[in-house]
Amino acid sequence: MMGFEVIKSGIFTLLQDRGRFGLTHLGVSNSGVMDEYASLMAHKMLSNSLEDNLLVVVFGNIELKAHGNTVMCVTGAKCELFLNDIPLSTWKNFKVNSGDSIKIGKILEGQRVYLAVKNGFDIKKEFLSNSTTVKEELGGINGKQLKKGEFLPYKSTRSFVNNRLKQEFIPSYIEEVLTLRVVLGYQEENFSQDEKNKFFSSTYEVTADFNRMACRLKGEAIHSNLEGIISEGICFGAIQIPKNGQPIVLLKERQTIGGYPKIGSVLSIDCFKLAQRKVGSKIRFENIDIEIAQNKVRDFYNVFNNE
């Protein structure tokens, strides 16, 4: 069988795709890649289907041995990438021959490295998706993170297109303050104008409480006139404001319903940028009108959909 043998798995490497949809009414999380820009770009470079799966490496230190020829593209966080111990740049396709070793060492800038192969890995989907949700034991290989000794099968290929993404399209993950655009919604009417002004004029910081489920921020406390709310559905990017007033941005592996007041939601395409920020990064929020926001999101996906 052709595929990668996992020599070193890294601490928390996950198989992901765009997510598991249509089961939230049963409490099953959407899951899926946290940074769709980097992951979809990897697939586009390889002319893959956007629904294909790939590996997400969060803490670096992974080594794979190829059994069979393929083509790869590594995107996302800036990292040490080696093919047979020779350094390679990311955001660029490269040929892999049978017997080759692919290593990712340290992650230098950003949080998540996406490692894609031509046509994705041949792994059986669970409820229409390969996305790994560890707490639900769904997707991936046995619902868990990658382990040493496991095998990731792919179909061998020799067809190689030497794509390299232009520098101007490669995101920087270290700008001083990241602006997240917010569509007001949910319980926004229960936040006074003063509280909203505070929210949109303050600078927040990413705390260590940041995982696939949510990102907790710290900074100026915001308050609504609500104690709590009747539990309701939570969408991607929703900004919960718990009693302590510190915003929580809900991400891909969020629980499906919850009872904290929400001021609105961060644009999906800005959540992808947030996904690459490290603890201590500075964040500010900017209000955006729904019509403009929808156009921004449509433009984002048109880059990947229009071939």
Next chain:
Amino acid sequence: MQISIASVDSVIIYFSQEISQEISLIVKRAYSILKDLDNENFIEIIPSYTSILLTYDINKYDFKTLKKDLEDLLFGIKVDVNEEKSIITVDVYYGTDVGLDLQHMSDKTQLNIEQIIELHTSKLYDIYAIGFMPGFAYMASVDDKIAMPRLENPRKKIPKGSVAIADNQTAIYPKDSPGGWNIIGKTAFELFDKNLESLSPLSIKNQIQFNSISKEEFLSQGGVL
């Protein structure tokens, strides 16, 4: 009914500000109407106590058009509170060896354990929402006499199958999980089963009847102490 923005690609439909059996039925009817459209542009539909969250394909809808369509579709839903629902019976072993908070509840309520079991099994429960974790169904309402606030110090691990109470709600933990509900018993009933096409035998359309069984029966059903 009020339709609000939830995010760039989601709306939330509020049917009321208060929880009631009638509103829950309206939510369920509206959920069925939306599901039955089989509209592939509706990506997620999450019903809860008084609302439905709908995530949609913004390449097919803008917010204004969708809002108007939903208003036309869902305005003025009528329901019959006495409508028959399909009942699922869940066998529970109510013993103090698995019902870790039974004794505490008995002390607090001045009821003996038999009375607590009697009250818990004497009502049919509606499912108001499913969430928190796969298959976790929020059911209500338990008799006021056994309504019990959440534990001050949540447990790090509540065993799978635990039947529990928080305020006037009751639920079954589909798998081991941290949690703060009061545990009164345990069931071998599977709420989340990857081998089922539907993943869960429960839906918000069901009603639940709890049935008290002996330790021997519980063990013979595959229950684990």
